[in-house]
Amino acid sequence: MTATDPALTALAQGWCALSALHGRIEAHIERALQAQHDLSVREYSLLDVLSRQHAGEGGHLQMKQVADAVVLSQSATTRLVSRLEDRGLLERYLCPTDRRGIYTNVTEAGLRLLEEARPTNDAALREALDEAAKIPELAPLVRVVESLNVPA
Numbered sequence: 001m002t003a004t005d006p007a008l009t010a011l012a013q014g015w016c017a018l019s020a021l022h023g024r025i026e027a028h029i030e031r032a033l034q035a036q037h038d039l040s041v042r043e044y045s046l047l048d049v050l051s052r053q054h055a056g057e058g059g060h061l062q063m064k065q066v067a068d069a070v071v072l073s074q075s076a077t078t079r080l081v082s083r084l085e086d087r088g089l090l091e092r093y094l095c096p097t098d099r100r101g102i103y104t105n106v107t108e109a110g111l112r113l114l115e116e117a118r119p120t121n122d123a124a125l126r127e128a129l130d131e132a133a134k135i136p137e138l139a140p141l142v143r144v145v146e147s148l149n150v151p152a
Contacts, residue, residue: 021141025128032124037117044121045070046080047089047114051106060095060103089113 026041033039039047049069053060061069067077081104084090089110095101106114129145132138 017137017141021132021138021145024132024138025125028128028131029121029124032120033117036120037113039113039117042070042072042080043084043089044114044117046077046084047106047110047117050090050104051111051114053105062101063104066104084110 029044030041033041033044037044046066049061049066063074063077063081066081067074070077070080072080081090081092085092085104089107090104091107092102092104095103129142133142
């Protein structure tokens with residue numbers, strides 16, 4: 001295969017389209033969340049992921065699992081947790097069975113903010129997808145996203 005191979009060119013164009021769709025969506029949601037709730041997309045995602053934890057077996061996520069879920073490095077996730085903790089939206093505590101483990105929970109204030117921000121996030125996502133669907137190169141990707149039925 002050469003750099004001008006049609007298959008590679010198509011693959012690169014597909015990747016560029018996917019990247020453009022992601023960027024458009026994330027930027028649109030970011031503006032809405034910042035303007036209405038003083039939250040970034042990453043902060044919203046972190047609150048959302050942590051709000052889904054439960055007290056049962058395997059219900060609390062380790063920091064690596066949280067980092068994977070919000071698509072950040074562990075160090076960036078730790079900094080993000082610290083910022084939200086400073087705002088009173090998260091709290092950390094030691095694992096009762098393994099004193100080396102640290103868990104992070106969403107506070108009541110964090111849960112309230114998340115519930116207030118969820119409709120904004122959802123509306124901004126819908127708006128961004130509707131706008132992207134008008135662009136011929138992105139329309140097929142929008143259809144794929146809309147057809148996915150992925151559990152939360």
